[in-house]
Amino acid sequence: MERSVIDLWVGIFVALGIAALLFLALKAGNVDSIIxxxxxxxxxxxxxxxxxxxxxxxxxxxxxxxxxxxxxxxxxxxxxxxxxxxxxxxxxxxxxxxxxxxxxxxxxxxxxxxxxxxxxxxxxxxxxxxxxxxxxxxxxxxxxxxxxxxxxxxx
Amino acid sequence: MTLFKTMLSKLGRKTIDSLWTLGVASTFIFRVIARSSIVIRRPNLLVAEMHFAGVLSLVIIIVSGLFVGLVLGLQGYETLKRYGSTGAVGTLVALSLVRELGPVVSALLFASRAGSAITAEIGIMKTTEQLSAMEMMAVDPYARVIAPMFWGGVLSMPLLAAIFSAMGIIGGYLITVVVIGVDSGAFWSQMQASVDFHHDILNGVIKSVVFGTAVSAISVYEGYASVPTAEGVSKAVTRTVVTSALAVLALDFVLTAFMFTGAH
Structure with a gap:
């Protein structure tokens, strides 16, 4: 596969992972408990x-x-x-x-x-x-x- | 008497052998970690391995996460209905996913999807003498092949576990709130009241980092230590999946015992 395609997919993957963590922290978790x-x-x-x-x-x-x-x-x-x-x-x-x-x-x-x-x-x-x-x-x-x-x- | 003696010496042999393997595996992993600077010097190698271990595992992680969440929501609802506290189903789904199921199930899936592939790739490179060829060309196979694979797995695993948990919660939401009709406000507010960022989410992330490291280390080691034949590689792949699953479950018990007992 082309390098740029791989880069894009890994970028999407990392963004998804961070979005999932943020979702867990902000939507499922208690925002007040972070601060x-x-x-x-x-x-x-x-x-x-x-x-x-x-x-x-x-x-x-x-x-x-x-x-x-x-x-x-x-x-x-x-x-x-x-x-x-x-x-x-x-x-x-x-x-x-x-x-x-x-x-x-x-x-x-x-x-x-x-x-x-x-x-x-x-x-x-x-x-x-x-x-x-x-x-x-x-x-x-x-x-x-x-x-x-x-x-x-x-x- | 002689039978007893041979049995004892067999036991001794076994013990020494397993200690020997443990030592070889540890020195191997230390050697890989010592060559890790290549990951920073040539990040495209790491990106390629994260694509291999992470992006290609996305589909299975997303689909399984969704289904685990659906089942948890359904079962949780059926049980909580008897006590008239169906609003607590959000708490049940979120806590069981974030604390246990997210890290553990995604680590098991990761071991069978990515870990086995890593073992097979390294094993076949060894069988076809590609690793030796690299050494002949003064290319260090530890740095060029194994270290990026190891770090690709270690970095992908926490992200996959987080995606798994998030998808599971969405699955639980879909089945209980959208399909069955549990109150949406109760679902989210009870979840938020009981899921603590430090105690639950951060500990889940720590778990997934530990599992990712264990599974990646087992996968690269089994590949490198495989007998260079077709049968040897197939055995190594099997060993990767079995050992990883046992290691993940055992480590999970130890981590849970430290994290979630005591005052709370």
């Missing part, structure tokens, strides 16, 4: 985090405002410490509260932030004071059954 936007770290202590894992979304009013950076256990307070990586463009008042919620009945767990009313905003390294733990289904069912039983015994 890591600047964030700030905020920590929150929970009595029980249920099944929360690193990289779980942090939502406020249903909008994803950040990701869980990591989950650890504090020896001092004997509670779970969750580091939240929040997007710089979203600012929350200092007295906002964090709770661990579940999407749907069996869905993944995420952290919900309810904004407070303070004038100052949360800064990098701050701690969210008001937290609400994950609802553990077994505990709820256990309490419900226990309540029912004590009700019957009372009769």
């Amino acid at each position: 890591k936007s600047e964030g700030y770290l905020v920590s929150a202590e929970f009595d029980n985090i249920g099944g929360l894992k690193a990289k779980a979304p942090v939502k406020s009013a249903g909008v994803i405002v950040g990701r869980v950076d990591n989950v650890s256990f504090s020896n001092q307070s004997l509670r779970a410490v969750v580091k939240l990586n929040l997007d710089k463009q979203f600012q929350f008042p200092k007295d906002s509260s964090a709770s661990i919620l579940t999407s749907g009945l069996l869905g993944d767990q995420f952290v919900g932030i309810d904004p407070g009313g303070a004038l100052e905003n949360l800064q990098d390294g701050d701690r969210v004071r008001i937290t609400q733990s994950a609802i553990v289904l077994e505990k709820v069912i256990g309490q419900f059954l226990y309540g029912k039983m004590s009700e019957k015994n009372g009769d």
Whole structure:
């Protein structure tokens, strides 16, 4: 085959390959995940985090405002410490509260932030004071059954 | 006792032989890589090999990618329908293609389409003493023939895998959204929510580079090491396809174990 024809075909091949990669990155993948936007770290202590894992979304009013950076256990307070990586463009008042919620009945767990009313905003390294733990289904069912039983015994 | 002894020495012989082959293959590949500067000095050689390994594999890659995507979409839809979450079919198709099927299946196709051809070409050049003739003319066959073939394969493979994955996603889109009628918005948005650029797409590309290197190295080595007869070349071609397939699947397991386990 002629050299120029081969050159053309290889050019088409490489262009197709790059186009496929761009398609994967832009259409199939999450464009935001390519450019890591600047964030700030905020920590929150929970009595029980249920099944929360690193990289779980942090939502406020249903909008994803950040990701869980990591989950650890504090020896001092004997509670779970969750580091939240929040997007710089979203600012929350200092007295906002964090709770661990579940999407749907069996869905993944995420952290919900309810904004407070303070004038100052949360800064990098701050701690969210008001937290609400994950609802553990077994505990709820256990309490419900226990309540029912004590009700019957009372009769 | 003597039987036991002969069995043991056979085992020893086998071990030494396979280690020997591994050593020969490694020195061969290092020699090829050491001669790689020709790829930059004479890029038209590389372009010709990319045409041979890449462009001529395009049709099989595009068609198989499309069909794999169609099947994934259909099967995924049938399963997810039971749980009422058919919107997640986009996630299923994209993740399985980008992480596993794209790199692995295109590497297997690449080995049988381009790898076997590379082995056959080098093997026949050796059988007809073209490689020796080159050496007589002070042309280094490693630089002139083998290095461009190797690099042509290494560079073509990631592009082929990306095309395969993209075609698969388009196939999944066609069957689930266009034919069955899954919501197009849910298809794309759920896919975008779960496919991470670094974690999924980049790792898939790394996989395809590793597979491309492995398959190309096996193909050129088997061609060069083939017994210079018609039967020897045919055996070498078979060995290329079998060894490449095993190598790709084994490497895939190792890479997956490193990439996709742990926190996520």
